[in-house]
Amino acid sequence: MLSEADFIALWTTLKLATVATLILLCIGTPLAWWLAQTRSRLKAPCEAIIALPLVLPPTVLGFYLLIALGPAGPVGGLMQRLGGEPLAFTFTGLVIGSVFYSLPFVVQPLQTAFASIGTRSLEVAATLGASPFDRFFTIAVPLARPGFLTATVLGFAHTIGEFGVVLMIGGNIPGATRVLSIAIYDHVEAVDYASAHWLAGGLLILSFSLLLGVYSLNRHIAVIRP
Amino acid sequence: MLSEADFIALWTTLKLATVATLILLCIGTPLAWWLAQTRSRLKAPCEAIIALPLVLPPTVLGFYLLIALGPAGPVGGLMQRLGGEPLAFTFTGLVIGSVFYSLPFVVQPLQTAFASIGTRSLEVAATLGASPFDRFFTIAVPLARPGFLTATVLGFAHTIGEFGVVLMIGGNIPGATRVLSIAIYDHVEAVDYASAHWLAGGLLILSFSLLLGVYSLNRHIAVIRP
Amino acid sequence: MSIQVRYRLQRNAFRLDAEFTVPAHGVTAIFGPSGCGKTTLLRAIAGLETVDSGYLKIGADVWHDEHRCLAPHERPLGYVFQETCLFPHLSVRRNLNYGYRRCADARKRIKFDDAVELLGIGPLLDRGPGGLSGGERQRVAIARALLTSPRLLLLDEPLTALDARSKAGILPYLERLHAELDMPVLYVSHAADEVARLADQMVLMEAGRVLAAGPIQALLTRFDLPLAQSTEAEAIVDASVAAHDDEFGLTCVDFPGGRFNVLRRDLPIGRPVRLRVLARDVSLTLERQSGTSILNVFPATVAALFETGDARVIVRLDIGGTPILAQITRKSAVALAIAPGQQLFAQIKSVALLA
Amino acid sequence: MSIQVRYRLQRNAFRLDAEFTVPAHGVTAIFGPSGCGKTTLLRAIAGLETVDSGYLKIGADVWHDEHRCLAPHERPLGYVFQETCLFPHLSVRRNLNYGYRRCADARKRIKFDDAVELLGIGPLLDRGPGGLSGGERQRVAIARALLTSPRLLLLDEPLTALDARSKAGILPYLERLHAELDMPVLYVSHAADEVARLADQMVLMEAGRVLAAGPIQALLTRFDLPLAQSTEAEAIVDASVAAHDDEFGLTCVDFPGGRFNVLRRDLPIGRPVRLRVLARDVSLTLERQSGTSILNVFPATVAALFETGDARVIVRLDIGGTPILAQITRKSAVALAIAPGQQLFAQIKSVALLA
Amino acid sequence: ANAAEIRVAVAANFRFASEALAKQFEQATGHDVTLIFGSTGKHFAQIQHGAPFDVYLAADELRPRMLEEDGIAVGGTRFIYAIGKLVLWSPHDDVAATLESRLGRGDFRFLSIANPTFAPYGRAARQYLQSVKLWATIQPRLVRGENVNQAYQYVFSHNADLGLIAYARIKLPSSGTVGSYWEIPSTDYDPIRQQGILLKDTPPARAFIAYLRGEEARAIIESYGYTLP
Ligand SMILES: Nc1ncnc2c1ncn2[C@@H]1O[C@H](COP(=O)(O)OP(=O)(O)OP(=O)(O)O)[C@@H](O)[C@H]1O
């Protein structure tokens, strides 16, 4: 039922989602922490800017990203002057697009989770000799675990299902930028509904198992709150 | 610069986003509350199912919704037998699609927020004579305010920017299902970049102001946590 | 009218199996070492714990049996938790109003302003609970519970963060509560002085079980219970106001064994009062002595002796039918040849008038 | 070697302006009514409050002045918060280890197992903090702070949720801490007995200001401070172990004014100890009396009198140079014609040997 | 006749031509023509599931035929309204002469085409590339747009150097063409026969189809870079 190309797309998708989620967490965590802690005037504008990519249709966002990453665009131009390759139609470009588009889904739950920890536990950790860095990792991160779970699930799933941005800046190159969402879409457009059903069904079952595993695990190690 | 059609699309979009967000909150809040409180075995499967629509490309999801809502589909068929209109290509259908697709963005932050309240405040409220319903609204909801903020922003913004689902089950019918994201997309397709820029820019500025307002307000009435 | 309680539950290694009946008026102290299950018992009474089996009857009303179990919000009780938990999103005033508003007007027996004034939290009303000190939080929590005009008040170590002066203000009010409003109180405390002052009954717990329950006088002087054996052993004397000595600022109270002089209190003649006599404040002499600063000296009969094993001897005296404990060293007991039936004099250095 | 503290800060209507210097060894009690700023002061010392101006010097080390301000985690102190906050995501053992691991091995002076055993939390080690009782939580928090082997220990009402027996186990250990490990302690408490037992120095606060700071003996017997005026007035006597009376299970301790008999304690002869004498346990007689159960009777000279205004008189006695307070009624004072310079006998009913 | 609304689902590549046509038709008849642009595949799925369109202008022959066979469309109304032309396009102005040789030499970074599995212009592009034996070697440098419009945007944004796209996409009657192009010999690919079909048998919709087949309309369609049979 499924062609080899579909499996390559699956592989590309998983790679993309994993890399993008990791980068999202790396960028999103400090950002969310800063937003949860700061009293700066920049807080509200930053929050608004992070949520902004959401309101643009993905294809349009992809179009603007394409222009920005293109040789004439600011980012692409800079890259070229620095001797790098243009980013459009590359896996790296895809990752950048996905990160850009999924950022709010990662930052917002993390920020909520960090804010709900309160300061007391962190103060106690400080008096026990933990540096800010230390207590961030040993207190804030574990206590914000539900937020990390939400952020990871939303970020990962959204990257898998993402489509407009990826299609636009990826160029649908098999093995490089052709991801599963595009493959399913292709089948639908080609009126090859059987393949589409198979692929979509498989993706759903796979994702469901993955999500079920994550959530069940989470239940078993649930944090006991006072 | 912008045509009358664009303003109609803007109006449709705002209506859609508002209605969808309200419905999302109405459905998502009890769902999130149940998920945050329950120890049922169904919890993990339910969480997984709610996150599932995310992994499908919106167009594909829209395709399946189309099948379900169309006259031959289970939902649409039922509707017809009950004497109603089929839901595809109507505003109602759009709302259903948006709600379906944005549900995880609303449920997940709410669930995290509800879970982080802990049980103590609710117990105290119970001993002060508040019924479960009462304490849900007077204790749980206010204490989960950051979660509601996140849920509303993500749900609203995502509905505005949503595209694939809406295009598929809406059919881009002006005045009924042609929303802003499709309008911008159309302008880009028509190489009418000026209009696209105007519309996208306007949308961004509008959204930014809206978000900035929301976040600033939130800062001013920030909950003091112990 | 009584409070009947029976609760059984299991939390991993800890098993609660508590059963007691106490009169449905006055203060019942719940006393026992850390971790013995006092908080768990109160939570079960409030309906906050899932229990294996339970029975709870307050006066004529059954709140919990096999057939019916009132939900927590249906039980008209006030509960001050061990860790005061004020609603973080409400100002102090709105914290207080939370329960007050939910209490039907017809049931209200405590005025908002009275509770506020009594607990000295007027200046805090419009502040958030964030910046309150430990003692301030406790006082707000007490006021909040009182303002629901409960039919039963559960207090879990409510005064721990309060200094002596604040306590001295609140304790008489708690006493009046049960006297004037007939609001029974279950009171968990580790402070012996608070317990003696407030409690009419006592429930003695250990390791999840009830060791004994009953009137406090009886429990305090029973040698088979840990209370009478401790260095904090004490007795409670029921007496009544007989006269006032305005010159020296004293009040005379009579009990069947004689007359106590205590620091003057503005109480009407004939008013029943309660005196707390610590065993370590009671010394024994063979003859009545003169030229001493001790005003309260009574002829007494030795009823029983208990050697604590650490060189102390607790002597239960009978003074006109009232049991009083004296704690002396074994050396003194030998020197004075104390034995049951002996007649001697009890000098009571200090005595606290409680109500 | 001393602890120098000066902190100023403003929180809306509350102003803290506290300055004091106390020796950098022994326990310093911080005493004052609810809301006077004790917790805020400790938090400032721990570096957790932003202050307007501050100066903090522990021994030779400046922790805070205009030029430098150590971050909270750089200050080697242990802090038991008023509301015990255990990390909810860590088991009791990992809570304890949190600070223990972060303390350099060379600096460790307290063994893990010792702290666990002393605080009786061995059975709790592998539980989560969720189900612990109030007292259990407090003990874990104390152990956790101790295990950082701090150079300064801040205790904010750490024993409020503990029963007398648990306290009786922990207090001697806290005493030993500063004696053996030379770990100065700042101790907030409302319990007069704890303070008297533990404290060497005292800082008396009111409304954000320091009323007085100094050795506890001096502060306790100063008539111009609220302590000596209260019904809990007391004096501290420095003495040394002189002999043991094995027959009656007593220990004799000598002080310049004579010899006390107290309940036997296994202490070496010559060991300096401290006795707590409550004013209300001291009675006065004009003649030395016989046939009494009171063992401790000393000739004394009246040094000063203070009328409290409520029919009590506090008498400061001089017993061989040691000041001791006696609380008697004005009636007795008049009956015995007590006046400064008068010679009489002080009968001390009970006395607590503290260290 | 009473003025009525006619909803026409139009293949994305036919956008500009259809706009001009609709305008003229509206002026002539007073009817209201609503054009709904989108990919032919999406429209097909929507029509299958009850989309309220009156006329379907597809980008190929396949979809209208399937609708006709399924009885969803009105039988016997299928007709070719335009035949598309494929060109090799570069956004730069003066390179028309070298375009063909650049393709052969591989002197480009990316070549943009529409999706060959379902987009008609994509299929034509594949047929051309296969006929000149470049299909296999060019694979890694081939980027596929969802439709011919997206293929156009890749080139427009200079992310792809060349594109095989619809002539109609670059030939605007108002502004002429942008950049330079080379017309692919029509023998190198199957003709892109774009068919239309009537979906709802109403007089205004029939009138519109009749108009499309008329001489006036043919002239407009040709002016937008299509040929006609
Ligand atoms: N989930 C649980 N698992 C195991 N033990 C539990 C659990 N919940 C409570 N316990 C134990 O039950 C005992 C009783 O707890 P409770 O809080 O009732 O004590 P308490 O009498 O109020 O003590 P304290 O005076 O210290 O507050 C404690 O030893 C506690 O550790």
Ligand SMILES: Nc1ncnc2c1ncn2[C@@H]1O[C@H](COP(=O)(O)OP(=O)(O)OP(=O)(O)O)[C@@H](O)[C@H]1O
């Ligand atoms: N943000 C604030 N705004 C106004 N007042 C504040 C704020 N923070 C603290 N206070 C006040 O500062 C005073 C000192 O508080 P602190 O917690 O230091 O008292 P405390 O001496 O520890 O009292 P307790 O014995 O009751 O714990 C309190 O009256 C408190 O209400």
Ligand SMILES: [Mg+2]
């Ligand atoms: Mg308890």
Ligand SMILES: [Mg+2]
């Ligand atoms: Mg405090």
